[in-house]
Amino acid sequence: MAHAAQIKIPATYLRGGTSKGVFFRLQDLPERAQQPGPARDALLLRVIGSPDPYGKQIDGMGGATSSTSKTVILAPSTRPDHDVDYLFGQVAIDKAFVDWSGNCGNLSAAVGSFAISSGLVDPARIPRNGIATVRIWQANIAKTIIAHVPISDGEVQETGDFELDGVTFPAAEVQLEFLDPAADEDGDGGAMFPTGKLVDELLVPGVGTFQATMINAGIPTIFVNAADLGYSGSELQDAINGDPQALARFEAIRAYGAVRMGLIGHVDDAAQRQHTPKVAFVAPPVGYTASSGKAVAAADIDLLVRALSMGKLHHAMMGTAAVAIGTAAAIPGTLVNLAAGGEPRSAVRFGHPSGTLRVGAEARQVDGQWRVTKAIMSRSARVLMEGWVRVPGDAF
CATH class of the missing domain: 3.10.310.10 (Diaminopimelate Epimerase; Chain A, domain 1)
Structure with a gap:
């Protein structure tokens, strides 16, 4: 043959x-x-x-x-x-x-x-x-x-x-600038918060009801508080990826959040949209040891963020999710901003499983709606x- x-x-x-x-x-x-x-x-x-x-x-x-x-x-x-x-x-x-x-x-x-x-x-x-x-x-x-x-x-x-x-x-x-990361194709920033709110109550049947910031900047992302899930925010990969029940809980949050964001019509459609949205949990800064063994001091970061990608906790942070983090941190009242202390800011340094990352964002209000003109970060x-x-x- x-x-x-x-x-x-x-x-x-x-x-x-x-x-x-x-x-x-x-x-x-x-x-x-x-x-x-x-x-x-x-x-x-x-x-x-x-x-x-x-x-x-x-x-x-x-x-x-x-x-x-x-x-x-x-x-x-x-x-x-x-x-x-x-x-x-x-x-x-x-x-x-x-x-x-x-x-x-x-x-x-x-x-x-x-x-x-x-x-x-x-x-x-x-x-x-x-x-x-x-x-x-x-x-x-x-x-x-x-x-x-x-x-x-x-x-x-x-x-x-x-x-x-x-x-x-x-x-x-290599410095990257993500221009108008929350604008739609017509340049309208109204889609940054698809529900129209900085913080929503997200009902996830069989799991619970959570405060959530659902934002479309860099990549559609659902932010929840670590404490509401029983976490400190300093977890490393094995603590989440080795727990099938935790992964199922995060996937349910992602699916119901995707429906609320208008990305899918039914939770069953989430299986055909695995890359987006992302789901992440945030917490105020505490010291922890990164996966490399590096000590991260609470004084060196503004908040903690852990994010899941394709159903697993990411070993560091997705670049697009970092844009979402920087954007949300720049807007007073989001869960990300509140975890970072609640003050207006143009840049934030957050702790992730592998260490820290700094991302900047320029945010302002136009006709009562938030606009972000750019997000900036360095990679290699x-x-x-x-x-x-x-x-x-x-x-x-």
Whole structure:
């Protein structure tokens, strides 16, 4: 019996922030995968190694966590004043499903450097030495991201001394600006709080009723108080991920919150929207020991935040959720702001399982509604491997 040979597809494996993913140029994908649809999804699933009932993604490029089961497709931008269009696919591990409903803020840190190195940015916009400003159109959520990429001798500089908790080795700093992170496609900021309230009472049948801040900034996120769930806010991954009942409780909160936010019509639809919304719990600052063994002092942070991604507690913090944290912290009265002390602020440093992260946001009221013009944070990125990925020719 004849079997289809493997095909080679140009690709690059990059770390961006605390995530890793396989990056493609749209033009390098097989023709039938250059358009959205089943063929593209099947190809990316096979590249990553999903669905895998063993949960290991051994036969693919995935790392069997939400942070390492990611794909990115870049193309020259079709929009004015942008350099590149960025499309992100979150690949499920044990299901045949690619979620296109949101962005990855961590991998956003690698988009600018990959775009430059792949010839997707006009060379005239790249200095011989200094900082290249890459204008990114985030196609999943119709938002603009500005990446400030360091350049040395005409090439992307990846090495440096910038340290990011959750990443073992230092690298060059990449500053990201997420412009109008809560505006809808018409530029209206009214969708920042889909329910119209800074704090809601969220009824979750069989689980309880919780105060919740439901915000659409960076990525749709549901914030609840750690104490209302019986947590301190200083928990590490094993305390949550090793507790099936806790994971089921968080998924129920996420599903009912998604309905309240208007993201889905029924809680059963949440299974087909795993990437969004996120659910996170917050608490006032206390000292704790991070997963690396690093001591985090209460005096060094403004609050504690723990967030779940794809059904598990994240080992650090999703970049898009950090945008939501910074935005909510800037608005007095949200649960995030109250956990941080309740004062107006333009930046916040929060503690997560791997350490700390600082994110800034510029918020103001316009005609009685809150608007956030930008959120800012620093990450780093590095090429891990480049060349081709191989997949069976009949896999998609």
